[in-house]
Amino acid sequence: MSQISSHNILTTAKHCAAEGTEAGARSATSRAYYSMLHEAISSLEHLPNFSHEHHKNTVGYMTNSAECKNEPFPVRSLKALGFVLKQWRDARNEADYDLAGVTWTKDNAQDGIEAAEEFFQRWSELKTSKAS
Amino acid sequence: MAAGIPIEKAQQYVKDFRALLDANETLDAFTEKKLRVELSSANTTTTNLALSYLDVITNKEESGLKFLRLCLDPSVNDFGLATHYHHVLLATKRYSEMRRVAYVLAEKYPSKMFSYLAYSWAYRYGERPELERFIDEHIKLLSDDEGREDAMKHKDELLSEMDAIYDSSKCSQVQLHALASIIWSVLSDFNASTGYVQLSGRSGGAYVVDVKNLDSKTIAKMNFELADRICDESQLEGSSLVARFSSPRQLHAGVSYVAN
Numbered sequence: 001m002s003q004i005s006s007h008n009i010l011t012t013a014k015h016c017a018a019e020g021t022e023a024g025a026r027s028a029t030s031r032a033y034y035s036m037l038h039e040a041i042s043s044l045e046h047l048p049n050f051s052h053e054h055h056k057n058t059v060g061y062m063t064n065s066a067e068c069k070n071e072p073f074p075v076r077s078l079k080a081l082g083f084v085l086k087q088w089r090d091a092r093n094e095a096d097y098d099l100a101g102v103t104w105t106k107d108n109a110q111d112g113i114e115a116a117e118e119f120f121q122r123w124s125e126l127k128t129s130k131a132s
Numbered sequence: 133m134a135a136g137i138p139i140e141k142a143q144q145y146v147k148d149f150r151a152l153l154d155a156n157e158t159l160d161a162f163t164e165k166k167l168r169v170e171l172s173s174a175n176t177t178t179t180n181l182a183l184s185y186l187d188v189i190t191n192k193e194e195s196g197l198k199f200l201r202l203c204l205d206p207s208v209n210d211f212g213l214a215t216h217y218h219h220v221l222l223a224t225k226r227y228s229e230m231r232r233v234a235y236v237l238a239e240k241y242p243s244k245m246f247s248y249l250a251y252s253w254a255y256r257y258g259e260r261p262e263l264e265r266f267i268d269e270h271i272k273l274l275s276d277d278e279g280r281e282d283a284m285k286h287k288d289e290l291l292s293e294m295d296a297i298y299d300s301s302k303c304s305q306v307q308l309h310a311l312a313s314i315i316w317s318v319l320s321d322f323n324a325s326t327g328y329v330q331l332s333g334r335s336g337g338a339y340v341v342d343v344k345n346l347d348s349k350t351i352a353k354m355n356f357e358l359a360d361r362i363c364d365e366s367q368l369e370g371s372s373l374v375a376r377f378s379s380p381r382q383l384h385a386g387v388s389y390v391a392n
Binding site for chain 1 (some may be wrong): 362
């Protein structure tokens, strides 16, 4: 079994940002989003094994109180974290697909990295409060 | 002049206080008191204006705005006062009040500046008829050298972006309004200066605001705050709309015209 974690993906995002190129900045945003997605997937305890549309279905699961009611975390917190995933999926789509309409900068890349740090922190707090 | 202070001196105070406001600086209590006594010795529009700015830069915003809001009074017709009023609202990030008075100012003081502000707020709140109306008024006031042709192109860009967010999200105007109210209240609370505001059909309807004066760490906190508040808004339950703040983006589409 692979030992790669969401933290490894965030580290890659930081390497991409440090490259100092626009392609690196775009990749950093994309990797930062994926680090958040995988942090959520690995933290949720009853997430169904979706066969398609993992991104949309994971957000849908987190933001729908009926779907995530068996999770040991407050529904309200999951909903907000699901919305944050939606925010960064949108940023990732912009960074990955809109090459002509926008120039991606190191600050745009840093936004994603800081968001991911905060996202990891929120999950850490949720898991700590669940354990206590 | 027998009493009070010369108008030139009062005008200089307005200029100086405005510069302090723009630089986010204040005055010490001793200087403030001395200037307040000096300016209060006369009761003219200029000394009252200087006192308003003095109030604002010394953390008495509500008191300062009292005089400035007189420009909204039906019996007052003072374009200069209106521009100062708007300047203070913008500098103090009072976005809710800016939005509330944008159409009133554009109707009362027809001008390039206020028609621009009115159509910008119409766009930000998803109000299509007002967007069309005020951008048409703005275009009418532009010469060719001022970018009339670009502004006409920009009108199509803005309308098409607004149509795209409605089409993609299938949201109602009430929902877009609720989303905009939350977005602009977070921006006010974080004292954020804004750059581009972009509505799009991407991701089931996206509303992105560039933040010019804050770092990525603070922008991340703003995005979490935004997520928290949106999740608490029952009108947005089940909506596909997404909203986020971003460091300034260098956009190459949808930005054919920017008013000066």
